Amino acid sequence: MQTETLNELYIDEIKDIYHAEKQTLKALPKLAKQASSEKLRAAFEEHLEQTKGQVARLEEVFELLDMKPSAKKCDGMEGILKEGDHVAKELEEGATLDAALIAGAQKVEHYEIASYGCARTWATLLGYDDQAKLLAETLEEEKLADQKLTELAEEAINAEAAAGTEETEAPKRGSNSKRRESGESSETEAGLH
Numbered sequence: 001m002q003t004e005t006l007n008e009l010y011i012d013e014i015k016d017i018y019h020a021e022k023q024t025l026k027a028l029p030k031l032a033k034q035a036s037s038e039k040l041r042a043a044f045e046e047h048l049e050q051t052k053g054q055v056a057r058l059e060e061v062f063e064l065l066d067m068k069p070s071a072k073k074c075d076g077m078e079g080i081l082k083e084g085d086h087v088a089k090e091l092e093e094g095a096t097l098d099a100a101l102i103a104g105a106q107k108v109e110h111y112e113i114a115s116y117g118c119a120r121t122w123a124t125l126l127g128y129d130d131q132a133k134l135l136a137e138t139l140e141e142e143k144l145a146d147q148k149l150t151e152l153a154e155e156a157i158n159a160e161a162a163a164g165t166e167e168t169e170a171p172k173r174g175s176n177s178k179r180r181e182s183g184e185s186s187e188t189e190a191g192l193h
């Protein structure tokens with residue numbers, strides 16, 4: 001199909017995002033299963049529920065366009081998810097895997113933020129205000145999901161991964177935290193005692 005108009009480009013983008021969301025619906029439970037941090041697992045599970053609503057919003061967009069929902073293969077999301085999978089396969093469960101899962105999930109969110117941002121703007125330009133509103137709602141959710149992942153990484157997971165510990169809940173470690181900040185690996189720490 002030759003895409004010649006902004007309207008066609010817009011519809012193609014909606015079909016692409018629809019396929020992308022369907023892929024994330026399948027990926028999020030797998031990410032949740034691999035997470036060691038309770039908070040990270042909860043974040044993935046929460047985003048899974050949100051994603052179901054996002055798929056429903058896209059179905060509303062199709063309805064407003066007088067079209068049946070249809071997907072067009074999203075190579076971008078497929079690649080991002082595949083890459084995340086490859087990285088995760090190299091890692092044991094623990095903080096480093098959690099850091100990798102966060103990185104992969106943030107790439108997913110950024111792809112979605114770019115897609116929904118463009119689609120929302122195009123919907124507005126085309127005079128599809130109701131569709132633009134639906135797309136803007138999802139765009140906000142994706143941005144918040146991305147921020148949440150940054151928070152989880154910054155509050156504990158990155159530091160734990162850097163310290164080389166397998167544990168993921170920071171409070172449990174109490175008095176050990178000072179030494180870890182000195183940058184010694186956990187192997188060295190064990191040797192010192």
Ligand code: FE
Nearest residue numbers: 021051054112
């Ligand atoms: Fe999404």
Ligand code: FE
Nearest residue numbers: 016074075076
């Ligand atoms: Fe795509």
Ligand code: ZN
Nearest residue numbers: 109112142145
């Ligand atoms: Zn998302």
